[in-house]
Amino acid sequence: MNVLTEFSLFDKTSTLDGVYVTFMVNRLQMLYLLLIMPIYLVQPYMIWAILAVGVLSHFNLMILSKWFASDYSVKGYQGFSQLLGRPLLRFLAFLGLPLLLLKISILVLGYSEIVHQFVFPAVDRNWMLLFLMVVSIYMAAQGMEKTIRFIVIAFFCTIWMIVLYYSFFTYPIASLSDLYPLIPENSSDFFWKGILLIWSSLSGPEFLIFLAPWLGKNEKIPKYLSIGNAITVIEYLLLFVATQFFFGADLLRQAKFPMIEMIRYLQLPVFERIDIILIALYMFHFLFTIAIFLIYFYGGLRIIFQKRDEPINRLSFFLACLFIYVSLVLLNEWLWEEEQNVLVDFHIWAGAVSYILVPSFLVAMTKIKERTKGGTF
Amino acid sequence: MEHFKITIFTSIIFSVILITGCSPFNENNQIEEIAPVIFWSIEEGEGEKFKMSTIMPPLIAEKKQIYTLEVDLIKESGKEFNLKNYRELKVGQLRIIVINEEVARKGIKTLINTLLADPDISQRLYLVVVSGSFNEYISNQLEQHEKIDYFFYRMLKHYENKGEITVVNLHQFMKNLYAPLSDPVLPLFKADNENLAYNGTAVFKEDKLVDTMTEMDEQIFQLINNHRYLKYFKVPAFSLLGGHIHSKVDVEFENNYKSVSVQVDLEGKIEDYLGEKDLTKQDELDALTQEMESHLEKQTKQLLNKYQDKKVDPFHMGKHTLKPFERPINDKEWINKWEQMEINVDYNLKLSPLNHVDS
Numbered sequence: 001m002n003v004l005t006e007f008s009l010f011d012k013t014s015t016l017d018g019v020y021v022t023f024m025v026n027r028l029q030m031l032y033l034l035l036i037m038p039i040y041l042v043q044p045y046m047i048w049a050i051l052a053v054g055v056l057s058h059f060n061l062m063i064l065s066k067w068f069a070s071d072y073s074v075k076g077y078q079g080f081s082q083l084l085g086r087p088l089l090r091f092l093a094f095l096g097l098p099l100l101l102l103k104i105s106i107l108v109l110g111y112s113e114i115v116h117q118f119v120f121p122a123v124d125r126n127w128m129l130l131f132l133m134v135v136s137i138y139m140a141a142q143g144m145e146k147t148i149r150f151i152v153i154a155f156f157c158t159i160w161m162i163v164l165y166y167s168f169f170t171y172p173i174a175s176l177s178d179l180y181p182l183i184p185e186n187s188s189d190f191f192w193k194g195i196l197l198i199w200s201s202l203s204g205p206e207f208l209i210f211l212a213p214w215l216g217k218n219e220k221i222p223k224y225l226s227i228g229n230a231i232t233v234i235e236y237l238l239l240f241v242a243t244q245f246f247f248g249a250d251l252l253r254q255a256k257f258p259m260i261e262m263i264r265y266l267q268l269p270v271f272e273r274i275d276i277i278l279i280a281l282y283m284f285h286f287l288f289t290i291a292i293f294l295i296y297f298y299g300g301l302r303i304i305f306q307k308r309d310e311p312i313n314r315l316s317f318f319l320a321c322l323f324i325y326v327s328l329v330l331l332n333e334w335l336w337e338e339e340q341n342v343l344v345d346f347h348i349w350a351g352a353v354s355y356i357l358v359p360s361f362l363v364a365m366t367k368i369k370e371r372t373k374g375g376t377f
Numbered sequence: 378m379e380h381f382k383i384t385i386f387t388s389i390i391f392s393v394i395l396i397t398g399c400s401p402f403n404e405n406n407q408i409e410e411i412a413p414v415i416f417w418s419i420e421e422g423e424g425e426k427f428k429m430s431t432i433m434p435p436l437i438a439e440k441k442q443i444y445t446l447e448v449d450l451i452k453e454s455g456k457e458f459n460l461k462n463y464r465e466l467k468v469g470q471l472r473i474i475v476i477n478e479e480v481a482r483k484g485i486k487t488l489i490n491t492l493l494a495d496p497d498i499s500q501r502l503y504l505v506v507v508s509g510s511f512n513e514y515i516s517n518q519l520e521q522h523e524k525i526d527y528f529f530y531r532m533l534k535h536y537e538n539k540g541e542i543t544v545v546n547l548h549q550f551m552k553n554l555y556a557p558l559s560d561p562v563l564p565l566f567k568a569d570n571e572n573l574a575y576n577g578t579a580v581f582k583e584d585k586l587v588d589t590m591t592e593m594d595e596q597i598f599q600l601i602n603n604h605r606y607l608k609y610f611k612v613p614a615f616s617l618l619g620g621h622i623h624s625k626v627d628v629e630f631e632n633n634y635k636s637v638s639v640q641v642d643l644e645g646k647i648e649d650y651l652g653e654k655d656l657t658k659q660d661e662l663d664a665l666t667q668e669m670e671s672h673l674e675k676q677t678k679q680l681l682n683k684y685q686d687k688k689v690d691p692f693h694m695g696k697h698t699l700k701p702f703e704r705p706i707n708d709k710e711w712i713n714k715w716e717q718m719e720i721n722v723d724y725n726l727k728l729s730p731l732n733h734v735d736s
Contacts, residue, residue: 118496122404127397172538173549180699246548250555265500265548272499322393329396 009143009295009312010076015216018224020148021208023155025061025228027285028204030158030235032110033348037201037236038243038258041194044179049191050240053198054233057355061205061229064359065222070366073212077308083365093303099350100300104293104324105331106347108132111286113336118260119276129328132283136290137321140298141314147291148214154285161278162235164266165242174245200348202232203355204289209362210296294321405465412462413470415526417454418511419488420477422447427480429454430512432519432526433462441523443516451491469497472530474547478508481563481579481586489554489584492547500548503533506579506586509568517570529573533564540599540606543578554584557708558695562598565589580684580691587687594680600624601641601677601692610645614672615665619728620648628697634706636719637694639677646729656730670724677722685720688712 041049072079081089112128120128139147168174205225215221243258246265255261263275298320302308307316335343412434422428430445431454444461448454458466474492476485492498518525537544543564553561560582567576577591578598590598599607605626610619622645630637647656654661684691695711706714 121496124398130394130397173552175696177696177699180701181703181705182701183704246552248552248556250557251552254555261500267499267501322389326393329393 009141009298009317011143011145012214013145016145016148016214018215018218018220020151021215021221021224022228022231023151024148024208024211025205025225026231026235027151027155027158028207028289029202029229029232031201031204031286031289032107033197033201033351034236034239035110035114035257035259036344037197038240038247038252039255040190040197041240042190042249042252043181044244044249045182046191046194047179047182047237047240049195050198050233050236053195053202054229054236057199057202057233058226058229060355060359061225062222063363064205064209065225067209067359067362067366068212068215068218068221070363072366072369073209074217076210076213077303079212083362083369090304090306093300097297097300097304099354100293100297101324101327102343102347102350104290104297105328106343107286107290107293108328109332109336109343111283112332114257114260114279117257118264119279125332126329129325129332132287132290133321133325133328136287136294137318139287140291140294140321141317144211144292144295145214147288147295148211150291151285151288154288157281157284161281162238164263164278165238167266168242168246168262171245178244178248179241196352197348198236199355200351201236202229203351205229206355206358207292207296209358210299294324297324406467410464411467412464413467415470415530416473416475417471418475418477418507418515419451419480420510420512421479427451428512430515431458431466432515433458433466434464441519443512443519445512451488452495467497468495471498471502473503473505473526473533475505475507475511476563477511478506478565478579478586481506481581484583484585486584489547489551493551500546500551502547503530504545504547504550504563505533505566506563507566507568507573508576508589511566511568511573513570514568514573541608542575543599553693554581558690558698558706558711559693560690562691565591578691580689582687582689587689588684590680590691593676597673597677597680598692600643601626601639607645609648612669612672615669616651617647617665617669618649619645621645628694630698634698634714634718636721638721638723639681640723640725641673641677642725642727644727662728662730666726666728669728670726673724673726674722677724678720681720681722685716685718688716690715 067073072083075082084092108129112125112132115128116123116125139150205228239259243252243262246262247255247258252258260275260279263278264273266274268274298317301320302312331343414431414433416431418430420428420430426447426449428445428447429451430443432441432443434441444458446454446457446461448457455466455468474488476488492502493500515525522528533544536542537546543562545561545563550561550563553559560580562581563579563586564575565577565579567574577589577595579586580588580590593612596607596610600610600622601624605624607622607624608620610622611617612619622643624644625642627640627642628637629640650656652665654665656662656665681692690712694715695706698706698711
C-alpha cells in the first residue's frame with residue numbers, strides 16, 4: 001500500500017435522505033456537556049430554562065435551514081468561496097481550526113476521563129486516548145459519506161438508553177416534592193451560567209453547514225432539523241427530571257458526573273455493572289463526532305495551505321491526525337489535571353458563540369451577496 | 378532520502394503509540410485469588426482508632442474466619458487485610474456496612490465520604506447500626522452458619538421496599554443527609570452472642586446518631602413515614618395484633634407553620650386479640666377502636682414532641698412544606714419553626730374484627 005496513493009475523503013455517491021439530519025442534530029447535541037449539565041443547573045426550576053432555550057435553539061435552526069435552502073450550500077467549497085471570497089475563507093478556516101481542535105480535545109479527554117474513573121481506574125489514561133483516536137481515524141478514513149451513514153448506527157445504539165431512566169421515576173425515594181420549587185429565586189449568576197450551558201450544549205448542528213453537498217437540496221430540511229432539536233430537548237428534560245428525583249438539588253452539587261452515577265445505581269438481576277456497557281455504547285456517537293471533526297480539520301488544513309488542487313493522499317491525512325493526537329497527549333499531560341475547568345469553560349463559550357454566529361453570519365452574507373448581485377444568482 | 382523519511386515517520390508513530398505504556402493492565406483479578414467481601418463491620422478500637430472486621434474468604438467452600446484490624450483510616454483496612462490474608466480483598470461486592478452504635482454517635486461523615494470515593498463500591502450498599510458487638514455474634518455463629526454474612530444481606534434485600542423494617546442504602550442516606558428539610562435514618566439491630574435481631578430505627582441529625590426508636594414508636598414511624606404499610610401491628614397495651622395495616626397520612630400546616638395537624642387513617646384487620654372485650658359485639662368493638670385511637674394519638678404526639686425538642690425531623694415533615702409555586706423554606710428556619718410548632722394528631726381506625734359481629 002503506497003501511502004501516497006489517492007484516496008477519496010470527499011466523494012459523493014448518492015444524496016442522503018433528510019432523516020440523517022435529524023440523527024446528526026440530535027446526537028451532536030448529546031455530547032460531553034450533557035454529562036456535566038445537571039451540576040450547573042442544580043435547581044428544579046431550570047426545567048423552564050431548558051424549555052426556553054430549546055425554543056430559542058429551534059429558531060436558530062430555522063435560520064440555519066435558510067442556509068441549506070440557498071444555492072451556495074450545495075456547491076460545497078465552490079459555494080463558500082463564491083460567497084465569502086478566498087481570502088476571507090482562508091482566514092475563517094484559520095480561526096476554525098483551533099475551535100475544532102478544542103472541541104475534539106474536550107470530547108476525547110472528557111470521555112477518557114469518564115472511562116478512567118468509572119470503568120478502568122488502573123489503566124493508564126493515555127491508552128484510552130490512543131484507542132479512541134485510532135478508531136476515529138479509521139472511521140474518518142472511510143470518507144465523509146460513510147461517516148455520515150454511521151450516524152444511524154450511533155443513533156440507534158444510544159437512543160434507547162433514555163428508556164432506562166424510566167426506573168428513576170418509580171423509585172420510592174423519588175417524590176414529587178423533589179421537583180419543587182418551580183419558580184426561580186432572584187436571578188443569580190449561576191442562573192445565567194446555566195442558560196449559557198444549555199445553549200452551548202445544544203450547539204453542534206452548526207457543523208452541518210459543510211455537509212450540504214451530501215444532503216442535496218431538500219425542502220424538508222427545516223422539518224428534520226426541528227424534529228432532531230425536539231428530540232434533544234425532550235431527552236434533556238427527562239434526564240434532568242430524573243436527576244432531580246434521584247439526587248435532590250443539594251446532593252446534585254456534589255456529584256461529578258451525575259448521569260453516570262445514576263446509571264451505576266441501575267442493576268439487573270443477572271448483571272450488576274450495567275454502567276460498563278452503557279459507557280461503552282456511549283462511545284459510538286462520540287466516535288462519530290470525532291471522525292467528522294477530523295475530516296473537517298483535514299479539509300480546513302487543505303484550505304489554509306492552498307493545497308486544494310492536489311489530490312488527497314493518505315500520508316497527509318494521517319499526518320494531520322497524528323498532529324491532533326500528539327496535541328491531545330500534550331494537553332492531557334499539561335492542562336487536563338489542573339486547568340480542566342478553564343478548558344471546559346472555553347469549550348462552553350466557543351460552542352455558544354459559534355452556534356449563535358455561524359448560521360446568522362452565513363445567512364446574512366447570503367442576503368448581502370444576493371442584494372449586490374441584484375436578484376437571484 | 379525516501380528511506381530516511383519513512384524511518385522517521387515509522388519511529389514517530391511507534392513512539393507516539395508507546396506513550397501509553399507497554400502493559401495497560403495493573404490489576405490481577407483472577408477469581409481464585411481474590412476475596413470479594415460482603416460486609417465491613419466498624420467498631421470502636423483503642424484510642425481514636427477504628428476496629429474493622431470482615432469475613433474472609435466469602436462464599437467459597439473453605440473454612441471462613443473473621444479478621445479484625447485496628448486502623449486509623451477506614452480505607453487503610455483495604456491494604457492491611459490484604460497483607461494478612463493471601464487473597465486480595467476486593468470491595469466490588471461489598472453489600473453491608475455494619476456500624477457500631479458508639480461510632481455512629483460520633484459521626485459517620487468520613488466513613489461515607491470514603492465509601493463514595495471508591496468507584497467500585499456500589500451506592501446500593503446497605504448501612505446498618507448495631508448495638509452490642511456484631512463481631513462477637515459473627516465469631517460465635519460462624520461455625521454453624523457458614524454463609525451468615527450472605528444471609529444477612531439477603532434479609533436486608535428482602536425487606537428493602539416492603540415497609541416492615543427500615544432498610545436504607547447509601548444513596549438514600551446521602552440524599553436525606555443533604556436534603557435541607559429531612560433527616561436521615563438507619564435500621565438498628567441488636568447483637569449478642571446468640572442473636573442478631575432488628576430492634577428499631579436509629580435517627581440521625583446530620584451524620585451523628587441522636588436517638589433510637591423501638592417497639593411502638595418504631596411501628597408508628599413505619600406507618601407515618603414513606604411506606605405506609607405494616608404487615609403486623611402489635612399494640613401490647615390492648616393485647617391486640619393488627620394485620621395488613623394500610624395507612625394514609627395527611628399533613629397540613631396552619632397559621633404560618635405555627636401548628637400542624639396530622640391526620641392518620643388506618644385500615645386493617647384484627648388478627649389476634651387476648652383482651653377482655655368481646656369483639657363480636659359492635660359497641661364493644663367501637664369502644665376498643667376509640668380507646669386505641671386516643672392511645673395512638675397520645676403516643677404519636679409524644680414521639681413527635683420528643684423530636685421537636687431534639688430539633689430533628691426524621692418523619693420528613695419538612696417535605697410537606699414544599700409547594701410548587703412558593704419559595705421553599707430555609708433549613709434553619711424550618712428547624713426553628715418545627716421546634717415551636719403545636720402538633721395535633723388525629724387517628725381514624727377501621728379495623729375489621731376476627732369474626733362476625735352482631736350489631
